[in-house]
Amino acid sequence: MTEPTAPLEQHGPPPALEMRGITKRYPGVLANDGIDLQVHPGEIHALLGENGAGKTTLMNILYGLATPDAGQILLDGEPVSISSPSDAIRRGISMVHQHFMLVPVLSVADNILLGEEPMAGPVFLDRRSAYGRLRDLATFFGWEIDLDAPVGTLSVGWQQRVEILKAVYRNAQILVLDEPTAVLTPQETREIFTMLRRLTTEGYSIIFISHKLYEVLEIANRITVIRRGRVVGERLPSQTDEEDLAQLMVGREVQLTVDRGTSHPGEPRLVVDDLYARDDRGHEVVHGVSLEVRAGEVLGIAGVAGNGQDELVEALVGLRRPSAGRVQLDGHDVTGAGPRDLHQRGMAFVPADRHRFGLVLSYPLTDNLVLTDYFRPPYARGIMRDEDAIRVQAGKAVEQYDIRTPSVDVAAATLSGGNQQKVIVARELDRDLRLLVLDQPTRGLDVGSIEFIHRQAIAKRDAGTAILLVSAELDEVLELSDRIGVMYRGRLVALMDARSATREAVGLLMATGGSQPQKTDTGAA
Amino acid sequence: MNLRRTLSLVTIPLLAIVLALIVGAVVIIASSPLVSGHLDLVLPLRAYAALVSGAFGTVNGLIQTIVSASPLILAGLAVSIGFKAGLFNIGAQGQFLVGAVAAAAVGAGLAHAPAPVAIGVSILAALVAGAVYGFIPGFLKAFTGAHEVVTTIMLNYIAIQFVAYLITGPLRATGATFARSPSVGAAELPVLIGRNGHLGILFALVAVPIAWWLLYRTTIGFEVRTVGANPDAARYAGMSPRWIVIATMTVCGLLAGLAGAGEILGITGYMPAGYSTNVGFDGITVALLGRANPIGILFGGLLLGAMRAGSNLMQIQAGVPVQMIDVLQGVILFFLAAELVVRYVFRVRAARAQVTELQTVSRSYGQQTTP
């Protein structure tokens, strides 16, 4: 399958990392099927693939978390066997996870030193020399960072940088970055890219895992695409484009942007008036948001995660009581109404955190597909559940929404992220809706699933449903919305027509809220 | 599919039992010089043989097994239904005691009433008392966030003192040489089978299918399980975790209270002030052994009941003290809790996305889950 592309023959020093013929079989799945991968010193090598393609397995093997059934790993030309993460770290391989592994209450320095504490003698910490090295590193990257600031007070972008700094501090030569930009703004992403390029000049090798095709094209020196456990192509960025990569990943032609056509907005469905809400710790994080969503339009709310969007959405769908303000649905006051009430009034909600709100992972698909309707006919009569009716519905949903599952009885946890999201979409969208709230509906999904979910949303819009889309993925907002709003520090700082919105303008609003852009992004937020 | 699922569920409990028997054998051998005067390598065999024959060897032994198992099954259900809702009910012990003392008090008051009335009202009293005693921690959890592990442990102590106060004070039988409640007389449960197979064993045998049906075939059970598996998703689905927590704890208390009624009305016939029991805590072992599933609990309860019933013969015939049962039970509990150890020893792979009851146990010590 590997396409014979010309420029891959090598000269000079051996690759920093070479994985040869890696094969890993799990019961029923061939996760890696003879994968070859070469990463050269000073190279940023992107690894592209849909969820379940085998990227994670491959990286787990590299990091010593899994043992390959066949194949070889070579570091600087020397065959090695890596039996555990500590083994991997010792050999200079470091992994930066998608979910940060930082302790929020510890300082930047402590987080970096954690587990690797420099000792002066058997008892005492040698903080002085450690601080010296950390400062040197920071200077190297051109940062002004307060090493004593608690990590919890840093912005997400800075936390990501601390993670990478941690890896570098531990003398890693090969960094594996698992979707490092998933939660970052375009500006923050750019900062990270600068940092990565800086590292490559020093000879570090970087494996960069991402879904975002344009990012990969921007940052990578070389791109390896895997699908169903096999390498299906290697590309140089100069020789390819997004369509080509998407097709390689998915195995068929993919429409990267949904043709959303023109909208025909109708009457206002959701009217939010001066809404305030507090977070779980009692801090007010939504300050007087007013907005209106009309029938047949998509209102997209962009914003960096943590600017009050979660609380806004929760207040709208009945999971959080607003502290002030008014919410109307179809002209009825529904301020403070519960989820079930709203559900019955024709609202549906696809939550951002599908593991937290959307699904009960230990439940089979059958139960998950009736999670919001379990108590009414035909799924229940009185308190008696009707198992047959539930199964019939599950079978229908699996077929109609193309949920890939061996059976409707398997636990939701066993499905891929995309299929899990399809379960939620199937449950929420499979009826006539007045209002659909989509909160980060495609977070962490692969290209194919994103395409599917976007299509479903547009179809609902065209059927006259009002849609409120909240997303930290700027592209998603730009792609789907008819109108775009930006949340910054709990306020809706802008509301514009999608046709007049540019990526740069919205990105700037997300990062700064529209005030003067800050000159230097310092560590403490 | 269901067979495989069942198999993967019972593997760990079965292996835990096997490991416990092996550890028990080592302990027996090591202490055998005290029994036989020399290191006796067959002593475990003789002990286990006596244990089995005591529990299953005779009709009376078999009935004793069921009699001993009944309160354990009820207490096991009381703990496991809590597990299903994500609650670690350590309070089955206290709920058992208040149920027992309620049955003893009302039974003594109705000692000369017609038997059906006396029995019915006494049991009702125990159900109500247990339910109220379960409601308290449920309410505290739902409305103040007080963790049920903490409150139920404290309520256990309160129950002990409360029972002691009642029996040494207002409920004390006049004329008795030591502090005890009056006899329950007509409220004594009739013996249905064998020497001592009293009506109480039916409570347990009937409670199991009812609990199963409620949990897995009704919307109420679905809500309970959803709240336990994912309280956020439960709220999202329009359920009220608060009320479910309260209702669940109340039902748990009711079941434990029923167990208390069975022991007092069916076995002792009165309640001494220093009533000593471990049923509520053994219920935790049973619940873990039964994987919080009513059917599993039936078997878990029968196993522990058999060990209790057979242990006397083990001591009489093999000279191995009854406390060996506590060792076995403790080791079983250890291996159930330290499931990873068992998986490692036997190289068993984890069943995915399950084990919610154990998560509940471990979660109880760490994070706070507010409904």
Place this chain on the structure above:
Amino acid sequence: MRKQRFGLLASLSVAALILGACQGTGPGTGSGSQGPTSDLKIGLVTDVGTLDDKNFNQFSWEGAKQGAQAIGAPEPQSVVTTASADYAKNIQSFVDQDYDIIVTVGFALGNDTTKAAKANPNIKFIGVDQGLCVTESGDPDPDFGCKGDAAKLLPNYQGLVFKEQQPGYLAGIVAASISKSGHIAAIGGTKVVPAVANYIAGYANGAMSVNPDIKVEQQFVSEAPDNAAFNDPAGGKAFAEQLLAQNPDVDVLFQVAGKTGNGVLQAACDANIHAIGVDVDQHESTPESAKCIVTSAEKKLTKAVSDAIKRVADGSDKGGTVPLDITTDSIGLAPFYDAQSLITPDIQSKIDAAIKGLKDGSIDPCSPTACV
């Protein structure tokens, strides 16, 4: 991998079994028999607790063993009770195994022992600390009228009870005699247990017989016969320390609180004052506090149980409540050991006189403080 592990464990256990089979000779019961022999099988059911509680369970068990030896019977067997609901079950298991004599320890077993005695007239029962109270049909009397004649209705059941006030009285004499301050104390587990109340009543009366002006501090750890009352040494120690802090001149402390009392003894030792043990010879049973224990108000459980077994063997046993008192030397003071020096001839003669008075009935240990 997985199979191997299984195999290893399996082969280990098989090896253990084979080894065992080669070596096993069974328990050694072949005692060099001389003197009388008997084939009476003796079983003992303890109260909730352990067999080596250094208290009722243990000394009754010693008594069963001594009794068995004395009549040449095989080694007795025991069943330890772990929960109140198990009394009947545990007694029944000896019945089912055709035992001839079943000893049950503690008043709490009285009810079930009575039922078992009625149901099994051919088996002899010995109840330690159990006063019999039966209806005219020989059942446990729910109203405690005790109308039935237990001796006649249940001739196979000896209920051994002790007059705790008598050893308490003797302890009181010792305490008042060695006290320099004229202020002594007793700590009971709970006053709702008659035995505790009687010990302490006798103690107060004995002390006053020596010194009418003596102050006797009487305090109880708990309102109920619970863990705190009898099973909590740490709690007992704290309780006693508090009492001593409030009454710094108390110089003799009598404990009537089981294991809780063992903490009381420690507190006395720490405070360098004299202590008096209870129920058993605590100089022997709690060696950690032996240095400050002057004596113990003792129920001679071992002798009582052993004697009861001997009576069964020689056919002289009579059913019903068997009151054990100083006339049969079933109660008394434990030896003084190192504290002998404290006991002047004068004190010894007071003790001797009291024993004589108690034996002939001229001294009432329940006056002026009444027993229950």
